[in-house]
Amino acid sequence: MVKPSLTGVVISQGKMAKTVKVRIQKLRWNSVVSKYVVDHKNMLVHDELDKCREGDVVRVQYVRPLSARKSWAVAEIMKLKGTSWQKYQEVIPEQVREDELQKLKQFRDARLQREKLDGQDPVVAELRLLEQSLNGAESGLSAEKVQELKAKYNLEAWPPAHEVVRLDLAELEEQTETLHSEIQGTQKYTDEARRLLAESPAEADEIIKSLGKDPSVLKAGIKRNIIAKHLRKSA
Amino acid sequence: MAADKFFIMSFRLGGFVRSLHTSVPVQARQKYMKKINRLHKHWAKELFRPQPEYVDPVLGQAQVPFLERVRASINQAENQIDQLSPEESSKILFGAEQAAKQRTGFAHNEAVSQAEARKREIFARLVSLNNSNQQQYKKQAVQLAVKEFERFPGDTGSSEVQAAILTMRIQFLAAHAKDTKKDLQAKRKLEHLVQTRRNILLYLKRTNQERYMWTIEKLGLSDEAVMAEFHMSRQYLFKTQFYGEHTLPLKKTKKDTRAARKFEQRKAKALKYLAHNNPDMAL
Numbered sequence: 001m002v003k004p005s006l007t008g009v010v011i012s013q014g015k016m017a018k019t020v021k022v023r024i025q026k027l028r029w030n031s032v033v034s035k036y037v038v039d040h041k042n043m044l045v046h047d048e049l050d051k052c053r054e055g056d057v058v059r060v061q062y063v064r065p066l067s068a069r070k071s072w073a074v075a076e077i078m079k080l081k082g083t084s085w086q087k088y089q090e091v092i093p094e095q096v097r098e099d100e101l102q103k104l105k106q107f108r109d110a111r112l113q114r115e116k117l118d119g120q121d122p123v124v125a126e127l128r129l130l131e132q133s134l135n136g137a138e139s140g141l142s143a144e145k146v147q148e149l150k151a152k153y154n155l156e157a158w159p160p161a162h163e164v165v166r167l168d169l170a171e172l173e174e175q176t177e178t179l180h181s182e183i184q185g186t187q188k189y190t191d192e193a194r195r196l197l198a199e200s201p202a203e204a205d206e207i208i209k210s211l212g213k214d215p216s217v218l219k220a221g222i223k224r225n226i227i228a229k230h231l232r233k234s235a
Numbered sequence: 236m237a238a239d240k241f242f243i244m245s246f247r248l249g250g251f252v253r254s255l256h257t258s259v260p261v262q263a264r265q266k267y268m269k270k271i272n273r274l275h276k277h278w279a280k281e282l283f284r285p286q287p288e289y290v291d292p293v294l295g296q297a298q299v300p301f302l303e304r305v306r307a308s309i310n311q312a313e314n315q316i317d318q319l320s321p322e323e324s325s326k327i328l329f330g331a332e333q334a335a336k337q338r339t340g341f342a343h344n345e346a347v348s349q350a351e352a353r354k355r356e357i358f359a360r361l362v363s364l365n366n367s368n369q370q371q372y373k374k375q376a377v378q379l380a381v382k383e384f385e386r387f388p389g390d391t392g393s394s395e396v397q398a399a400i401l402t403m404r405i406q407f408l409a410a411h412a413k414d415t416k417k418d419l420q421a422k423r424k425l426e427h428l429v430q431t432r433r434n435i436l437l438y439l440k441r442t443n444q445e446r447y448m449w450t451i452e453k454l455g456l457s458d459e460a461v462m463a464e465f466h467m468s469r470q471y472l473f474k475t476q477f478y479g480e481h482t483l484p485l486k487k488t489k490k491d492t493r494a495a496r497k498f499e500q501r502k503a504k505a506l507k508y509l510a511h512n513n514p515d516m517a518l
Contacts, residue, residue, distance in 0.1 A: 081444070084445075088444060088448040089448065092445070092448045092452055095449070096449060096452040096453055100301060103304065103383075104304060107304055107308065114321070114322075119313040119321035120321070120322065121322040121323070121325045124325045124326055128329065135344065159337070159341055
């Protein structure tokens with residue numbers, strides 16, 4: 001005979017040896033309000049291995065009367081939600097503590113750097129000193145350091161003849177130029193398509209037919225776009 | 236005479252009958268005492284059970300590393316308002332100085348340098364965070380919190396980030412509410428923020444336990460502080476001494492007195508039980 005089995009949540013553990021309290025939830029018809037209402041029943045369940053934790057979802061099975069109030073046993077743990085919760089409570093505070101120590105160290109380093117350079121960017125601080133020493137003013141840099149910086153920024157005299165530091169602005173300018181040339185490129189094919197449509201419509205229709213489309217149905221602008229795309233692809 | 240005899244006889248008979256049944260009340264009393272002892276043992280256990288530390292549901296624990304770091308970060312003297320930082324500004328100002336020198340053909344470097352140095356000073360004063368307002372401080376704190384809690388760069392909507400932002404706003408508003416006792420709108424707003432954060436954290440607990448644990452640990456809250464119902468009540472204000480010495484005292488209700496009396500009675504019985512059965516524990 002198949003033994004009856006139920007699914008429930010562990011709501012109390014560790015208070016009795018090898019025993020947990022499991023809540024079995026079910027829907028019960030309430031004839032007064034004519035609808036199902038959530039109802040539950042708590043039962044004491046045998047847990048031989050003491051594996052369950054509060055919050056675990058378990059399947060329990062009837063065995064035989066084991067004690068005055070206990071005749072069911074845990075058959076399997078279906079979701080280890082309680083077990084993982086307990087694990088997180090032990091592990092995560094330690095993780096956060098270590099993480100915080102590391103972050104504090106980073107903050108302290110940044111703070112020292114800022115104090116050392118008087119709030120300047122490292123590159124700016126170096127260039128400022130290099131400018132002073134190249135112009136013959138007192139900078140407090142050793143000759144070796146000056147040589148090193150000169151090599152780093154590829155400089156011989158001040159003002160520099162070339163771009164010393166790559167600026168964000170320069171990069172943006174480049175991007176704009178590339179976009180512009182791309183747009184110019186497409187414009188060329190559109191113009192060509194327009195010219196083709198005006199001067200030799202028969203040729204244009206043939207191109208559109210070769211692409212598997214009916215030129216008599218299409219509007220002029222769409223024809224132009226199709227031909228421009230075709231020209232760009234074939235180019 | 237006959238009456239006497241009857242009396243004696245009945246007395247003897249009565250004694251005999253009673254002696255047959257003496258065990259019943261004794262057993263009942265033993266059973267009752269056993270039950271009472273078990274109860275007192277339970278109370279004694281409860282008395283010595285370690286209670287979890289109370290965590291303020293508004294401000295959290297004291298000396299939270301993350302919050303302390305944010306506080307130190309926004310209170311640096313060189314800080315600048317909005318998205319500016321002294322490092323970024325120094326780049327622009329250096330460029331401006333070089334451009335000014337270029338305009339004069341690098342002929343009057345010394346004079347230009349002095350003029351630009353003065354401009355730098357003025358600029359630093361204008362954009363200094365110290366010379367701005369609390370709003371700017373809060374903005375920076377929020378930015379730091381977002382960076383700390385984001386799941387990926389640019390993430391501003393995940394539950395952790397929302398909870399962290401609300402924590403920053405709560406910290407600032409609580410400081411204000413403590414200073415201005417009569418600003419009742421601030422008090423009301425503070426309660427609203429705390430409830431919002433609580434709802435967000437409850438959602439996070441339901442969906443991602445690990446991340447929830449990490450977030451509350453980082454923000455200095457505890458699971459009890461999040462799960463417990465919260466009201467900005469006089470009980471709460473009194474318990475945390477919200478306004479310091481200006482906090483209103485709490486009137487003891489009959490319910491409180493009864494509860495305290497009950498606790499004292501239970502404590503006395505528990506200690507008596509321990510003195511009898513486990514003298515070491517009572518001490």
